[in-house]
Amino acid sequence: MRNACLTAGLLMMILTSPAAHAHKVIAAAFASGEIIEGEIGFSNGDMAAGARVEVFDLQGTKLGEALTDSDGVFSFTPTKAVPHVFRADLGAGHTAETVLGLDELPVLAGTGDAPITATAPATIVPARDEPHPPTGAQELLDAQRLMIAEMIRAELRPLRREIAAYKEKNDFQTILGGLGYIAGLFGLWFYFAARRRQKAV
């Protein structure tokens, strides 16, 4: 009776436990117009509010800092055309890091750095310095482009989150695989230990 209760309790806990793992931190960063936008959250879907995000280049030089809002979203305005490393430390060993490569950086606005548009042909460049006189139609087109880009980003956001959550998913096969490895490893040890003993006898 007692054992049955215990087993039932354990089963309940297994079945009701969320499949996600709260103690893993997920960080994502992507270009959003002229700024870099990113998200910090836990793998069970909770977002990290008010977390400090530090930004470094690949050599470890600090480029700046950002704070996440209540939805775990932060934004950072890049000033250098170098790969950006975003690092968040949520305390108690919960850290996450994400790297935004050169080709993923947004267009830099008004800096002396080399234009990175050459390496990032896909980014949208508002054609301000075009030689031909700016027409109303051209401006409208730019505005439309920006609007469409913003729309696509908004549409992709949930998808991005879902992919991040999917990466963290542990299905039954993974668990069974792990158990199989344990059985195999200890079986192997058992075999060798038994053989050693047999030789000794």
Added chain:
Amino acid sequence: MHIVDGALSNDVVLGGAVLAAAGLAMGLRRLTVEKVPVAGMLSATFFVASLIHVPIGPSSVHLVMNGLTALVLGWAAFPALFVGLLLQAVFFGYGGLTVLGINTLNIALPAVLCFHLCRSGLASPSASRAALWGALGGGLAIALTTVFVAFSLALSGDEFLPAAKLVFFAHMPIMAIEAILSGAAVCLAHKVKPELFQTFSQIEQRSTP
């Protein structure tokens, strides 16, 4: 409980790896043929227990079961927990491969300390007293592990007290749950397989003259 890659300074990671290797060597010497099936079973328990989450506030913590592992295995808990941690890192992405040493040390060493503290109580002929010692060992192992984790974070630059408090209080429910589970397991073993604790401690004594 699992510290992730990159959260600790290199010195701490290296030191943890060296100490964990020493513990592993010690544990493998004590891992006799009689203990291997039990070690595998407990390793599997530890591996799966980490999937059982208890939601607390904004975050959630999971079962560890290092206490029970060491109460039964003693030093041989080191290899059992190491294998579990290795597979958790590979399959679930818990912790990481570079911090495997320090994680093994943080989880296995407190549990082994609890084993030495509770072994005489566990061998008690009275089932209820043994269960009480088992519960104490199971709960204390988690408490000590949080202190170890906070200490490794402190060595890497975090403030010790805030980190320790954060980890400790987040794991309070786990301590209670594991104390109950360990106590129940010890009580059950006492009734259906009373030789589990006695035989092993005898073997332990024989293998360490």
